[in-house]
Amino acid sequence: MVKRILHLMFFFAPAAFIADRMGADPGLVFLLAALGLIPLADLIGEATEHLAEHTGPRIGGLLNAxxxxxxxxxxxxxxxxAGLLELVKASITGSILGNLLLILGLSIFMGGLKNGIQTFDRRTVSLNATLVLLAIIALAIPSLFDSAFVEAIGRDTNGDTAALVMADRNEGEEPSVTEEAETDAETEVVVPEASEAAVPLDSEGASSTAELRFSESVAVVMIVLYALSIWYSLRSGGGPHNHGSPVEGAWSVRRSVILLLAATAGTAFMSEVLVGAVEHVTESLGLTEFFLGIIIIPLVGNVAEHLVAVETAYKNKMELSLAVSFGSSLQIALFVAPVLVFIALLFGERLLLVFTTFELIALFGAGLVAAFIALDGESNWLEGAMLLAIYLIVGLAFFFLPAVA
Incomplete structure (x- = not known):
C-alpha cells in the first residue's frame, strides 16, 4: 500500500518542472518539488537495497551506510x-530530531497499539543509542569552542583597551577635565571595536581561520568514527548499519544501477527547483529559513525511510525499526554533517558546525529520552506518544522562534 502511494507520487516531479518553467507561484512550485522528492528518495533507497543483494553483506552494508x-x-x-547555510545547518539538527523523536515515537506508538508491549535486544540498541549520544556530543563541541573563542577575543581586546587607557593616564600627574573627556572619547571609540571583534564567528565576514580549521578537524574525526562504526557493524553484524532485510524479487545489477542513477539525477533536479523557491516561500508564507531547514527539509528527504521504520514496527519487528531510526541519526551526525563542511569549501562557503543553544538542548534531550526508552529492552505505545509530544513541542518552539539575524 505504501509503495503504491509512493509510485503515484512520481507525478509531482514533472508537475514541479512544468510549474517552475511556467513561472507559477513559488509556494506551489516548492510544494510540488517537495512532494516529487519523496518518491525519488525512496527509489534511491530501494535501488541501493537491491544492488546490495548482489554485492554481499559487507559491501551491501557499506552501500546502505x-x-x-x-x-x-x-x-x-x-x-x-545557493548560500543558504542557515537552512543547511538547521536540516542537520532537524534530521536527528526527526529520527529520534518523530519517527522513533511514531514507530513505537503504532507498533504498541497493534502488538502491545514489544521487546528487542538491549545490547544492540544500547550500542546504537550510545553512538548517537557520542555523535551529538561531537556536534556540540564546535559550538562550545565558538562561545569560548568569542569570549577569549572579547576578553583580550578589552584588556588591551584598558591597558592603553591606563598608560595614557599614567603619562600625566593630574589629567585635566578636557584630557579626561578626550580619554573617555577615545575609550568610547575603541570599545565598540572590541565588541565588533566579538561578533559570533559564523556570521558573514567574521569567521575566523581558527574556527574553520577546528570545524574541519572535528569533521575528520567524526568521519573516522563513522568509518569505525561501519567496520564494527560489518564485522559483528550488530551495529547500526545492519538494518536491512532480504529483498523479495531482487532487481538485476543493471536495473539497480540505472534506476539509482536516474533517481539521483531526478533528486538533483528537484532539489534545484526546491531550493530556488525557498526565498520566495519564506517571504510569502512568513516562514523562516531556519524552520524550513529544521522541519520541512528533513521530512522531504527522509519520509520514505521513515515509513519503512513505522511499517516494520507495525509488523512487530521493533529491533529493525530502532536500527533504522538510530542508524539514520548516526549517519546524519557523523557522515552527512562533516562531509558538508568540506563540500561547502568547494563552493567558497564556510560551514561551521556551530548550532544555537536551543538546538543543542533539543538534541541532547532527544538523545537522552530516546536512549532511556530504548535501554530497558521493551517499548509500549505510551512511550511513543511521549516522544511524539516532545517533537510537537520542539517543533512549535522552532516555528515561533524569530529569524536569526
Whole structure:
C-alpha cells in the first residue's frame, strides 16, 4: 500500500518542472518539488537495497551506510550552492530530531497499539543509542569552542583597551577635565571595536581561520568514527548499519544501477527547483529559513525511510525499526554533517558546525529520552506518544522562534 502511494507520487516531479518553467507561484512550485522528492528518495533507497543483494553483506552494508541519506545530502548541497547555510545547518539538527523523536515515537506508538508491549535486544540498541549520544556530543563541541573563542577575543581586546587607557593616564600627574573627556572619547571609540571583534564567528565576514580549521578537524574525526562504526557493524553484524532485510524479487545489477542513477539525477533536479523557491516561500508564507531547514527539509528527504521504520514496527519487528531510526541519526551526525563542511569549501562557503543553544538542548534531550526508552529492552505505545509530544513541542518552539539575524 505504501509503495503504491509512493509510485503515484512520481507525478509531482514533472508537475514541479512544468510549474517552475511556467513561472507559477513559488509556494506551489516548492510544494510540488517537495512532494516529487519523496518518491525519488525512496527509489534511491530501494535501488541501493537491491544492488546490495548482489554485492554481499559487507559491501551491501557499506552501500546502505553511505547512500542511506543521499537525497538529503543532495538537497543540502544545492542549498550550500545557493548560500543558504542557515537552512543547511538547521536540516542537520532537524534530521536527528526527526529520527529520534518523530519517527522513533511514531514507530513505537503504532507498533504498541497493534502488538502491545514489544521487546528487542538491549545490547544492540544500547550500542546504537550510545553512538548517537557520542555523535551529538561531537556536534556540540564546535559550538562550545565558538562561545569560548568569542569570549577569549572579547576578553583580550578589552584588556588591551584598558591597558592603553591606563598608560595614557599614567603619562600625566593630574589629567585635566578636557584630557579626561578626550580619554573617555577615545575609550568610547575603541570599545565598540572590541565588541565588533566579538561578533559570533559564523556570521558573514567574521569567521575566523581558527574556527574553520577546528570545524574541519572535528569533521575528520567524526568521519573516522563513522568509518569505525561501519567496520564494527560489518564485522559483528550488530551495529547500526545492519538494518536491512532480504529483498523479495531482487532487481538485476543493471536495473539497480540505472534506476539509482536516474533517481539521483531526478533528486538533483528537484532539489534545484526546491531550493530556488525557498526565498520566495519564506517571504510569502512568513516562514523562516531556519524552520524550513529544521522541519520541512528533513521530512522531504527522509519520509520514505521513515515509513519503512513505522511499517516494520507495525509488523512487530521493533529491533529493525530502532536500527533504522538510530542508524539514520548516526549517519546524519557523523557522515552527512562533516562531509558538508568540506563540500561547502568547494563552493567558497564556510560551514561551521556551530548550532544555537536551543538546538543543542533539543538534541541532547532527544538523545537522552530516546536512549532511556530504548535501554530497558521493551517499548509500549505510551512511550511513543511521549516522544511524539516532545517533537510537537520542539517543533512549535522552532516555528515561533524569530529569524536569526
Amino acid at each position: 553511505t547512500l542511506g541519506n543521499a537525497a538529503e545530502l543532495i538537497i543540502t548541497i544545492f542549498a550550500i550552492n
